Amino acid sequence: MIAMQHDIPLESSGPNADAMAEAVSTCIRCGFCLSACPTYDVLQRESDSPRGRIILMKEVLEGAMPADKAAPHLDACLGCLACEPACPSGVSYRHLLSPYRSLVRERTTVAWPQRLQRWLTAQTLPYPKRFRFAARMGMIGKKLSALVPPVLRPMLELLPETLPAAKELQPRYAPMGDQVGRVALLAGCAQQVLAPQINEATIHVLRHIGLEVVVPTQQSCCGSLAWHVGDGDRAAKFARNNVRVFAGDQSSFDAVVTNAAGCGSGMQEYGMILRGTDIESQASDLAGKVKDVSVVVCEHADRLRLKRPALVHEGEAIVRVAYHDACHLANAQGVRVQPRELLRRVPDVELVDVAEAHLCCGSAGTYNLDQPETADELGRRKAKAVMATGAPIVVSGNIGCLTQLQTHLNSMATEAHPAPRVMHTMEFLSACLNESPSPNPILN
Ligand code: SF4
Ligand code: SF4
Structure with missing residues (x-):
């Protein structure tokens, strides 16, 4: 177990302390996860492997190491969770990494260029209108890349040459043929700007199999982008809004459907993101209803x-x-x-x-x-x-x-x-x- 003692720099390990301690204590340091880890594969350093990172997090949480010393190796973790299925001991790495990042965020030094890049990302990506505007500016910047600070260039590299036209989704789509159920759709953020055809195709397939599709207009970003980089407060704000929007009427939905893997896994962690709050149990209930669209379509594949x-x-x-x-x-x-x-x-x-x-x-x-x-x-x-x-x-x-x-x-x-x-x-x-x-x- 993580020994939380008086000389620990972290005053509190937060509401996910037990789950974090469980993950740390379950690791038997066998190293079976190393070959599954992409960053270990590329960087070939123990400290950039799952086992190495678990030890680093344990040391920081026990006050034996400053968070800044471990930060480069924790920042280099993709959060891809390839280590979980590879682990014979059943370490739940997800219950350690994101709560840890959220805990140490304010105690870690970040250079200003990274701080600027993270701030810009947090202020634009989760908001489709802002992101569309920023992407347009970025596309101009891409042509003038010599004038753009190096820290922002990776953002420009990922922008397409042109942006598809914005498409408003309707709040409700009727099923085709006999109705077999009713689902709510998380519309996503960056996806609406970069590839609006994905939501159109998703709605098309769901209607085809006989599902009514509701797209709640008050929904926000799922919060997973913030959660995965340790911005727990921002993630909780988004999650709280979506619990109100989707869970308020959740008995009438068979499932909350996501079509971006990161959003789906983020929503499935709402119980963890909102642990210790007044709506923890509502959040966990909603998380249990979140399904990837491929799962929902597969359930009705004969249609x-x-x-x-x-x-x-x-x-x-x-x-x-x-x-x-x-x-x-x-x-x-x-x-x-x-x-x-x-x-x-x-x-x-x-x-x-x-x-x-x-x-x-x-x-x-x-x-x-x-x-x-x-x-x-x-x-x-x-x-x-x-x-x-x-x-x-x-x-x-x-x-x-x-x-x-x-x-x-x-x-x-x-x-x-x-x-x-x-x-x-x-x-x-x-x-x-x-x-x-x-x-x-x-x-x-
Ligand atoms: S495989 Fe599991 S138990 Fe073994 S070192 Fe990796 S995380 Fe720890
Ligand atoms: S989440 Fe991915 S990158 Fe991070 S330790 Fe696990 S396997 Fe490696």
Whole structure:
């Protein structure tokens, strides 16, 4: 157990103390997690492995080490949770890392360029209108990159050449055919700006299987971006709003559906984010209703009417589709089977896995902004592995992964080996629905 003594610099270990202590004490230091950890793979240092980081966090929490000394290694952690399924002892790393980051945030020195970058990220990404404006400014800045401070350049690299037009979502969408249920949709933040077609496709597929889709207008960012970088207060503010909005009427929803892996895993941690507050139990109840869209669609998979995708060249008998596991879907939510099951149902599709599937692509929330070198190395490796499949389409369930993959695939593409098309699982599935003519006007 973590020994919280009088000489400890942290006055309190907060409401998640027991879960943190449990995670630390469960680690038997066997090292089985090392080979699963992407940062250990890249940096080859014990202190940048799960085992090393658990020891560092323990030392800081016990007052044996200043938080600043451990910070570079904790900052370098992707939060990808690949260490969890690899651990024979069942260490719940998620119950240690984010609460730890939240605890030490105010006690850690951050250089001003990083502080500026984190402030800009926190002030723009969670707010679609602000983010759209900032992205437009960034696209101008990209053309004048010599004038932009180096710390902000990784943010510009990830911006597309053009932004799709903004699309307002309606508060409610009726099911097609017989109704089998009613779900609420978390619309996401950056995703609405960078790829609004993902929500359109998600709503299309959910309606197709007979679900009414409600998009509560008062919803906010899920808070997971803030939670994963240790801004617990900001995360709690967003979570509190969403508990009010989604849980107020939650008995009428079969599920709260997310289509970005990071948002889904963040909402599933609402009980942890709001632990010790007056709405902890409401938050935990809501967290239990949050499901990735692939899980919900899989539950009604027999209602899907599918056709061969019209996304590839005529004459090709089989369509190869590569599937990339988003860490916050596979490791954090345990969702590996359902997206594959859905893709395999599409006629003439051959599903191929990507080599080194356990390795994060380097996106990991805002990691590619905070730690651009490691993120680039992982992004290049992932893009190379995707290219090696020879598949013309790569599918994943997280906007961060899609953006990271697109960036690195584009930089690797040649005339002889063009970049595969990058799509969200729901985009691919929506394009394969057998509806003639399409009854969904938002897709035309
Ligand atoms: S595999 Fe689990 S128990 Fe072993 S060192 Fe890693 S976290 Fe600790
Ligand atoms: S969360 Fe990912 S990067 Fe961090 S220690 Fe675990 S496996 Fe390594």
